[in-house]
Amino acid sequence: MSHTPAAPHGAESRRGPFRPGDRIQLTDEKRRINTITLTPGGEFHTHKGVLFHDDLIGLPEGSLVENTNEIRYQALRPLLKDFVLSMPRGATVVYPKDAGQIIAMGDIYPGARVVEAGVGSGALSMSLLRAVGDAGYLHSFERREEFAEIARGNVDTVFGGRHPAWQITIGDFQEQVLKTEEPGTVDRVVLDMLSPWECVDAVSTVLASGGVWVNYVATVTQMSRTVEAIRASGLYTEPESFETMVRGWHVDGLAVRPDHRMVAHTAFLITCRRLADGAVGIPGAKRVKEHSYSPEDLETWTRSQDPEAWSQEALGERPVSDKKLRRAAKDAKSMIQRGSLPAGTESADAGTLTEPSTEADTGN
Numbered sequence: 250m251s252h253t254p255a256a257p258h259g260a261e262s263r264r265g266p267f268r269p270g271d272r273i274q275l276t277d278e279k280r281r282i283n284t285i286t287l288t289p290g291g292e293f294h295t296h297k298g299v300l301f302h303d304d305l306i307g308l309p310e311g312s313l314v315e316n317t318n319e320i321r322y323q324a325l326r327p328l329l330k331d332f333v334l335s336m337p338r339g340a341t342v343v344y345p346k347d348a349g350q351i352i353a354m355g356d357i358y359p360g361a362r363v364v365e366a367g368v369g370s371g372a373l374s375m376s377l378l379r380a381v382g383d384a385g386y387l388h389s390f391e392r393r394e395e396f397a398e399i400a401r402g403n404v405d406t407v408f409g410g411r412h413p414a415w416q417i418t419i420g421d422f423q424e425q426v427l428k429t430e431e432p433g434t435v436d437r438v439v440l441d442m443l444s445p446w447e448c449v450d451a452v453s454t455v456l457a458s459g460g461v462w463v464n465y466v467a468t469v470t471q472m473s474r475t476v477e478a479i480r481a482s483g484l485y486t487e488p489e490s491f492e493t494m495v496r497g498w499h500v501d502g503l504a505v506r507p508d509h510r511m512v513a514h515t516a517f518l519i520t521c522r523r524l525a526d527g528a529v530g531i532p533g534a535k536r537v538k539e540h541s542y543s544p545e546d547l548e549t550w551t552r553s554q555d556p557e558a559w560s561q562e563a564l565g566e567r568p569v570s571d572k573k574l575r576r577a578a579k580d581a582k583s584m585i586q587r588g589s590l591p592a593g594t595e596s597a598d599a600g601t602l603t604e605p606s607t608e609a610d611t612g613n
């Protein structure tokens with residue numbers, strides 16, 4: 250007799266006909282997107298009429314529905330990328346294009362033991378949890394409880410409850426990971442924070458030999474300093490640094506060309522692998538000879554002795570206000586309670602946000 254394995258966490262709620270409690274993305278003929286939560290007897294109002302939720306409940310995904318004024322909407326459940334770009338946030342999120350690269354280049358696999366920091370709004374945690382699966386392990390570290398609270402609300406909403414592979418620890422990654430993970434037991438480390446170079450010792454302790462370390466940093470100075478710190482440790486393969494650009498195309502008859510606008514910059518990725526203890530790394534083929542620059546040159550570029558140089562403001566990020574954080578945490582929590590996007594965003598343009606928020610989020 251064949252055995253049907255249990256569906257992975259959150260999978261069942263993503264399939265089948267529309268049910269009460271589902272989040273639904275409605276796209277109108279002008280490609281405007283609204284996100285609603287299906288409630289028996291509920292109504293979606295715009296100045297162009299009313300759409301009854303009961304007309305959607307029971308329909309297959311991808312159905313076309315009409316409101317009272319025959320305005321048509323295409324109805325689909327939002328994808329993870331849609332949710333990430335519209336969810337409540339306190340800190341800047343890792344964008345879907347970068348999350349995909351982190352999963353691929355970080356070789357995040359089902360069953361992997363992964364640690365990440367910081368959690369921020371939980372966007373990357375969602376992709377990591379999907380990749381490690383129910384039988385995997387994701388331990389996320391976040392120094393600020395207010396951010397962790399927003400992340401919990403967002404992640405719980407996506408998975409319809411707490412994911413069995415996930416835990417969060419509040420505190421500085423460098424200290425907490427050493428208290429909670431045994432040396433050499435972690436398969437993958439993913440850091441999205443202001444100063445990953447401060448974590449070299451901690452990462453080197455917990456990461457298994459052969460394990461992959463992925464860093465996500467916003468500026469070239471952070472990238473430079475992180476790469477040099479990894480190299481200086483002598484414990485890793487030569488770091489690889491890159492960025493990902495995704496350019497959409499307009500394809501319509503003979504008018505086929507790149508889109509006029511794109512998200513030009515989000516961040517840089519740096520990957521490397523832990524060498525076995527005692528092994529000596531093979532240097533990169535085209536390394537600049539150390540005598541061709543002085544320690545002073547490096548200091549001028551990275552200002553390693555000047556903590557002020559590494560503040561959020563110095564890196565061009567405006568700090569987020571406590572008020573905004575409290576609001577985002579409340580919205581994120583209310584989503585899992587109601588199974589929806591927060592009240593007030595139901596008629597917001599949930600799926601059209603394509604650029605990083607300029608509103609300064611961060612919190613790196």
Ligand SMILES: C[S@@+](CC[C@H](N)C(=O)[O-])C[C@H]1O[C@@H](n2cnc3c(N)ncnc32)[C@H](O)[C@@H]1O
Binds near residue numbers: 372420611613
């Ligand atoms: C840009 S956000 C992370 C966004 C997150 N990856 C996402 O996709 O939503 C950076 C986070 O790192 C946290 N952080 C910075 N340094 C940290 C450290 N040493 N240990 C733990 N968390 C840290 C900040 O509080 C902030 O929430």
